[in-house]
Amino acid sequence: MSQPGQPLYEQIKTVIEKRIQQQEWPADFQLPGEEMLAKEFGASRLTVRRALRELQTEGMLVRIQGRGTFVIGPRMQCAIFNLQDVSEEIEEGGGVHLSKVVSLGVLPSDSSLANLLPTRTGLDVFHSRLLHLEDGTPIQLEDRFVNAAMAPDYLKQDFTRVTPHAYLLGTTEVTFVDNTIRAVRPDEEARALLQIDSNQPCLLLDRRTWYGDVPVTRSRFLYPGDRYRLRSAHEASAPQGSLRPAVTPSNSSRRIR
Numbered sequence: 001m002s003q004p005g006q007p008l009y010e011q012i013k014t015v016i017e018k019r020i021q022q023q024e025w026p027a028d029f030q031l032p033g034e035e036m037l038a039k040e041f042g043a044s045r046l047t048v049r050r051a052l053r054e055l056q057t058e059g060m061l062v063r064i065q066g067r068g069t070f071v072i073g074p075r076m077q078c079a080i081f082n083l084q085d086v087s088e089e090i091e092e093g094g095g096v097h098l099s100k101v102v103s104l105g106v107l108p109s110d111s112s113l114a115n116l117l118p119t120r121t122g123l124d125v126f127h128s129r130l131l132h133l134e135d136g137t138p139i140q141l142e143d144r145f146v147n148a149a150m151a152p153d154y155l156k157q158d159f160t161r162v163t164p165h166a167y168l169l170g171t172t173e174v175t176f177v178d179n180t181i182r183a184v185r186p187d188e189e190a191r192a193l194l195q196i197d198s199n200q201p202c203l204l205l206d207r208r209t210w211y212g213d214v215p216v217t218r219s220r221f222l223y224p225g226d227r228y229r230l231r232s233a234h235e236a237s238a239p240q241g242s243l244r245p246a247v248t249p250s251n252s253s254r255r256i257r
Contacts, residue, residue: 008043008047009047009048009050009054010051011041012037012041012043012047012051015041016031016055017055017060020060026071027071030068030069031061031068031069031070031071034048034049050112053112056187057112057113059072059204062184085165086139086165087099087132090139096135097132097133098133098160099130099133100160101128101129101160102129102193104128104129104155106124106125106126106127106148106155107145116218116220117145117146117215117217118215119147119214119215123147123148123149124148124149125145125147125148126145126146126148126151126155127143127146128142128146128154128159128164129141129142130142130144130159130163131193137195137227138193138194138224139223139224139227140221140222141186141193141221141222142164143220143222144164144217144220145218146164146216146217147214147215147216150211151167151168151172151217153171154168168217172216173211174209174210174211174217176209177207177209178207179205179206179207181204181205182204182206183204184202184203184204185198185201186222194222194224196224200226201225202222202224202225203225204220204221204222205219205220205221205223206218206220206221207219207221
């Protein structure tokens, strides 16, 4: 299992991910306890706990208090385009947008969250957590990780007046965007902020941006499942000399009132 230069917790993550992807540990499978995993990998329980915590953050595992840790299961991937700024979307729908800053600062270098946006050693990663409300109802919890070298004034902004999306759109340049969506069960803090109960699933939109091979941002948007939906419409036309139709996607998100 050992790979030179790779931390042990990362090696443990890789092994567990492989077991899930190969269906050795299928959906709803209960993982062995931390003590058993620590013995298997020759690691401390703290190291195992960090690996499991990161896999929970990435939506592969879920921990149920008093029962244990379970596999969420394989995820289907599809393309998502044109994710609109939440404030514009609310205002276009006739609602009133309000954002609350939950946290804003520099992530400690040893924070597991810093690994969500890997940058060159020594570079800071900024993190903001905002709660977006429509007419007083929480509809989105936004976690955004920003390469400090690409947006050095990010922490100076008043995100109750301008959204991170709007600010970064005007101050950074990106050449590649990757979007994924999956259903997750949020942790206790997220449930409290979104004012939902433990049985309510959420949609997680995960967006990564790069400038060349340099990561710029990673944004994770969490929506209560009963307050949001995604719609996709397509125009299909057959290009000259082709028997297959060309499809131009036009995807959009919609709040559920």
